[in-house]
Amino acid sequence: MKTYQTTGAFADNYKFLIGSIIPRPIAVISTRNIDGSNNLAPFSFFTAVSASPMIIAFCPMIRTSNGEFKDTVKNILREKEFVVNFCTESNYTKVNLASTELPYGEDxxxxxxxxxxxxxxVKAKRLLESPIQFECEFRDMLCYGKVPGSGSLITGEVKLVHVDENIMKDGKIVTDLLKAVGRGAGNDWFKTDSRFEMERLTKAQIQK
Ligand SMILES: Cc1cc2nc3c(=O)[nH]c(=O)nc-3n(C[C@H](O)[C@H](O)[C@H](O)COP(=O)(O)O)c2cc1C
Structure with missing residues (x-):
């Protein structure tokens, strides 16, 4: 057993988080930009918090490239609402692209x-390609720092749940029909019955 202090660089702690807490479900969060256009981004630091009221939480970190809140956070703090969509076998390549750091206001x-x-x-749009969508009202935000890589916890109260009836049986969501996709460390992703690898491309790579 080796022991590590957590006082070091962001990257060291991050590596332990993403390698240990697996598989992670992926919330694909949709918000509205200030000009009414749409924003979409995946977050795998995501969990359920409360059933009554129905509360979920996800954790955006301060952007390492510029030390600012991510666009999703800016929008939620202003609009007080968002939609949680889900990552599945039929949308994961596009969800991966939606994680690209685009200038604020680019859809x-x-x-x-x-x-x-x-x-x-809510005014934020739902993702058609997601078989489940939660319309959420912003509840709380806890911030754990102001430097690049500092996380915050954002909770939302789910006001409406939309579920494609093709993934339901006897009023319950069926795992084999949902075909959720989750995240591991590095390029590791998970299907609910196996693991695979996919690179997170930079904008320059995508536009080649
Ligand atoms: C599958 C996946 C999961 C991610 N999870 C997180 C996360 O939990 N927290 C975070 O800060 N960024 C996470 N990211 C990175 C954000 O999606 C990325 O920074 C995105 O550009 C944020 O977009 P926004 O500025 O429109 O909010 C993840 C990326 C991918 C591909």
Whole structure:
């Protein structure tokens, strides 16, 4: 057994988090930009918190490239709402593209070839290609630092749940029909019955 202090660089701690806490489910969070356009980004630091009221949480970190909040956070703090969509075997390559760092206001739905559809109680769009969508009202934000890599915890109360009935049986979601995709360390991703690898491409690589 080797023992490590956690006082070192972000990258060292991050490596332990993403290597230890696996497989991680992926929330594909949709928000509205200030000009009314759409923003979409995946977050694998994501979990359920409370059933009644129905609360979920995800954890965006301060962007390492510029020390700012990610666009998702800026939008949630202003609009007080968001949609949680889910990553599955039929959308994961496009969800991966939606993680590209685009300038604020550039639409990751368009960039990654995904389809926004109207929500019922929030202004942020739902992801058509997700068989489950949660319309959420922002509840709380806890911040654990201001430097690149510092995380925060954002909770949302789920106001409406939309589920494709093709993935349900007897009123319950069926794992084999949902075909969720999760995240591991590095380029590791998980299907619910196996593991695979996929690179996270930079914008320059994508546009070649
Ligand atoms: C599968 C996957 C999971 C991710 N999970 C997280 C996460 O939990 N926290 C985080 O800060 N960034 C995470 N990222 C990176 C963000 O998606 C990325 O920084 C994105 O550009 C943020 O977009 P935004 O600025 O539009 O909010 C993840 C990326 C991928 C591909």
């Amino acid at each position: 990751e739905f368009k960039f990654s070839g995904l389809t926004p559809i109207d929500s019922e109680v």
